[in-house]
Amino acid sequence: MRTIIEPFRVKVVEPIRMTTREERDAYLKEVWYNLFLLRSENVIIDLLTDSGTAAMSSEQWAAIMRGDESYAGSSSFYRFEAVVHDLYGFKHIIPTHQGRAAERILFSVMCKPGQIVPNNTHFDTTRANIEYTGAEAMDLPIPAFYEPSVYHPFKGNMDAEQLRTLIGRLGPGRIPLVMLTVTSNSGGGQPVSMANIREVKEVCSRYGIPLYLDACRFAENAYFIKLREKGYEDKSVEEIAREMFSLVDGCTMSAKKDGLANIGGFLCTNDDLLAQQEKDLLILTEGFPTYGGLAGRDLDAIAVGLREVLQEDYLQYRFASINYLGRHISDGGVPIVEPPGGHAIFIDAKAMLPHIPPEQYPGQALAVELYREAGIRSCEIGSVMLAQRNPCGDGEKPAAMELVRLAIPHRVFTQSHIDYVIEAILQVHERRETIRGYSIVYQPPFLRHFSARFEPYDEASAAKRKPAYATSIVA
Ligand code: F0G
Numbered sequence: 001m002r003t004i005i006e007p008f009r010v011k012v013v014e015p016i017r018m019t020t021r022e023e024r025d026a027y028l029k030e031v032w033y034n035l036f037l038l039r040s041e042n043v044i045i046d047l048l049t050d051s052g053t054a055a056m057s058s059e060q061w062a063a064i065m066r067g068d069e070s071y072a073g074s075s076s077f078y079r080f081e082a083v084v085h086d087l088y089g090f091k092h093i094i095p096t097h098q099g100r101a102a103e104r105i106l107f108s109v110m111c112k113p114g115q116i117v118p119n120n121t122h123f124d125t126t127r128a129n130i131e132y133t134g135a136e137a138m139d140l141p142i143p144a145f146y147e148p149s150v151y152h153p154f155k156g157n158m159d160a161e162q163l164r165t166l167i168g169r170l171g172p173g174r175i176p177l178v179m180l181t182v183t184s185n186s187g188g189g190q191p192v193s194m195a196n197i198r199e200v201k202e203v204c205s206r207y208g209i210p211l212y213l214d215a216c217r218f219a220e221n222a223y224f225i226k227l228r229e230k231g232y233e234d235k236s237v238e239e240i241a242r243e244m245f246s247l248v249d250g251c252t253m254s255a256k257k258d259g260l261a262n263i264g265g266f267l268c269t270n271d272d273l274l275a276q277q278e279k280d281l282l283i284l285t286e287g288f289p290t291y292g293g294l295a296g297r298d299l300d301a302i303a304v305g306l307r308e309v310l311q312e313d314y315l316q317y318r319f320a321s322i323n324y325l326g327r328h329i330s331d332g333g334v335p336i337v338e339p340p341g342g343h344a345i346f347i348d349a350k351a352m353l354p355h356i357p358p359e360q361y362p363g364q365a366l367a368v369e370l371y372r373e374a375g376i377r378s379c380e381i382g383s384v385m386l387a388q389r390n391p392c393g394d395g396e397k398p399a400a401m402e403l404v405r406l407a408i409p410h411r412v413f414t415q416s417h418i419d420y421v422i423e424a425i426l427q428v429h430e431r432r433e434t435i436r437g438y439s440i441v442y443q444p445p446f447l448r449h450f451s452a453r454f455e456p457y458d459e460a461s462a463a464k465r466k467p468a469y470a471t472s473i474v475a
Contacts, residue, residue, distance in 0.1 A: 001249075004320040007313040008145075009409055011058060019040050019375050032366050032453035033438060035377050044375030045417055047406040050343045051216075052098075052256035052263060054410035057308055060260065067297025072288055076296035076303075083303040087160075087238065088245045089266035092275035096286050097293030099216060099254025100125040102267035104132075104156075105286075106212070106252055110176045111135035118166060119179040119214070120158040121145070121186045124385055126179070126214060128446050135176070140166070145187050146400050148337040148348040149365035153228040154193040155339075156184030156221075158200050171221040176311045180220035181214040182244065186381055187401065189217070189341020192226035194232065194243060201247050210249035210271075216257040218244065221340030227384045234399045238310045257343070260305030260410055264298050309410075318342075321418060324410055326424045334429050343407055347425070349382060350402040353435055358398035360437025360457045366428070368454075370436050374424035378403045384440070385449040414449050 019027075019042060040046060042430035056064075068074040077095065084093045096102040103126050111117065113134025120128065122137045132139040140162045144152040158180060167175060180197060184190045197213075204211040210339070223238040225232050232240055245251065246469040249271070255264035269275050279289045286293035308314065319342065326340035335351035349362040363382030370376045382402035389396045406421065428435075439462050442453040455461075 004317050005454050006056070006321075006411075006414065007311075015385050016027045018044060018046055021372065024372050024375060028368060028372060032441070032455070033364070034449075034452055034454060035236045035367055035371055035379070036450050038371075038377065042375070043371075043377045045413065045421055046377045047344075047408065047421070048377045048379050050257055050409050051254065051409040051413065052261075054256075054260045054262065054305070055412050056262065056301060057259065057304070057411075059308070060304045063300035063304045064297040067295060067300050069296045072290055074290050074296040074299070076299040077290035079277070080299035082302045083306050084266065084268070087241060087306060088251065088268055089242060089368060090245070090250060091270045092268060092272070092278075094269075094275065094278055094282055095294055095299060096264060096266040096267060096282070098256060099214075099252055099265040100129060101286055101293060102252040102254075102265045103129040103214075105278050105281045106177075106250075107135070108135050108281060109274060112176070115174050115176050116166070116170065117177060117179060118163055118175065120156055120181055121184045123181060123214065123216075124447060124449070125183045126181070131446075137236075137350050138166070141184070141187065144428055145184070145190070148188070148346070148351065148403070149242060149335060151338050153191075154196060154337075155188065155190035156182065156192040157196040159190070160196065160199045160203055163200060163203050167203065167207050167209070168419075172209055173312070175207075177210045177212055177249075178204050179212045179214055180248075183217045183224070183342045185217070185343075186386065187218045188337035188346045189220070189343045189375075190337075191221045191228070191342065193229050194225050194247075195229070197244060199245050210401045211247075213248050213251040214246065215245075215251040218253075219309040219315065221260040222310075223312070223319065224342060226312075227319075236310075237312055237315060241310065255302040255305065258306070259302045259303045260309050261298060264294050264302045266292070269423055274295030282454060311335075318408070318410070321415070324404065324415070325408075325418050329429075332422075332426045332429060334425055335404065345406045345408075346381065347378075347404040347406070348401070349380075349404050352429065352432055355433065356435070356437040357389075358402060360439065361402075361404045361454070362437065364438050364454060365435050368438070369428045370404070370424060373428050374420065375464070376406075376421055376424055379407065380449065381405050384452065389448075406407060 069074045082393035107224040111133040115135040120140045127137040222237045250269035256263045326345045335348040337346040349366045353362040367378045383398045386398040386399035437457040
């Protein structure tokens with residue numbers, strides 16, 4: 001059969017509340033055009049994130065019932081640890097309540113002010129947690145990464161030559177660790193090849209610098225390697241994942257993505273001393289090392305999810321469904337990051353709305369219009385999220401790309417939901433010249449996209465207002 005179907009059937013349903021355009025106009029005003037501030041009941045198709053939004057399987061729900069809620073030595077922890085150990089292979093496995101908690105602990109232990117952490121591309125929480133320690137988060141992707149329309153099979157790769165030059169220039173003492181984010185989330189869910197992991201590891205080993213994976217979407221990355229990298233076509237995704245982890249010294253993980261769980265994360269390392277320091281910090285804010293901020297039942301759900309996500313029928317369907325969305329909108333003229341990513345389609349808002357300058361946030365404008373048009377919630381990954389802000393004054397340097405991410409939650413939507421999304425995007429594309437930009441009227445000092453407030457851009461009031469670096473409401 002050529003038709004690829006959802007390799008699961010529906011057992012429990014969650015009703016979707018339909019809304020009218022007039023209602024959505026009002027909701028947008030109420031939340032200051034920030035889609036993070038919408039109530040989910042006012043969203044028809046929620047593509048904000050694939051994180052923590054998976055539909056759990058019957059096996060995961062069964063595992064939830066087995067959860068052992070003992071404070072110390074819970075059997076849920078040992079089941080979880082056995083699975084992570086089997087698939088990831090690290091000596092120390094430290095559970096945390098989600099990925100960013102693992103990041104905070106790792107960077108608190110490893111980074112000092114003035115140091116630099118290179119990554120292919122940092123995600124927002126990774127960057128923020130590094131910068132919170134006083135170190136600098138530096139992106140070193142290959143050049144193709146910054147060209148949305150250019151096809152590259154491993155657009156998430158790190159530029160190993162630039163890494164070599166950087167270490168040569170600064171000396172290894174300034175670089176406490178190097179990270180590779182698999183897949184690279186901020187630029188399209190693009191994979192990193194095994195050859196690139198190996199090459200980056202060789203550079204790190206030469207200077208004695210540990211290499212870590214930000215492994216949130218490890219299964220999708222492994223499946224891309226199977227599909228696109230020579231020599232891996234006959235290996236199982238599980239074998240490929242094991243090989244990826246065997247090349248590195250540790251990882252951070254958000255089990256909310258490829259753990260198919262609604263909450264959870266962990267931190268892995270082979271270094272005994274580091275693990276001890278990390279566990280000491282864990283106890284301070286997350287909890288005892290056999291639960292780390294999670295309930296025993298969450299650990300059981302993760303243990304099952306980590307195995308389910310590696311099923312190739314599932315990954316084949318997931319990629320087919322995301323490609324279907326990407327191809328249909330791209331054939332309709334919508335510029336997307338090519339090729340489609342593993343967890344999302346990213347629309348290139350800069351190319352779609354060239355009349356809106358980065359200072360007026362074209363990605364935000366597009367995300368707002370998709371909501372207004374059809375109740376679809378997407379996520380801006382552009383200057384709202386990633387602009388470099390001047391810490392001691394006004395102004396900011398726009399992000400390299402202005403993208404809107406349509407992240408597909410695991411096992412939640414059917415093909416007709418996706419058809420609805422396609423129709424809405426094409427309708428918005430049709431009237432793209434009428435779309436206007438936004439100004440920020442309030443923003444917090446970091447991770448501003450979660451709580452910033454916007455207003456439709458208006459030249460007269462923008463001229464009166466100071467540029468957008470403020471810690472209080474200035475509207
Ligand atoms: N690293 C990457 C690559 C991520 O995409 C995320 C989260 C994290 C780390 C942090 O994990 O949320 O469990 O604390 N990304 C979500 C997203 C929020 O929507 O892409 P967390």
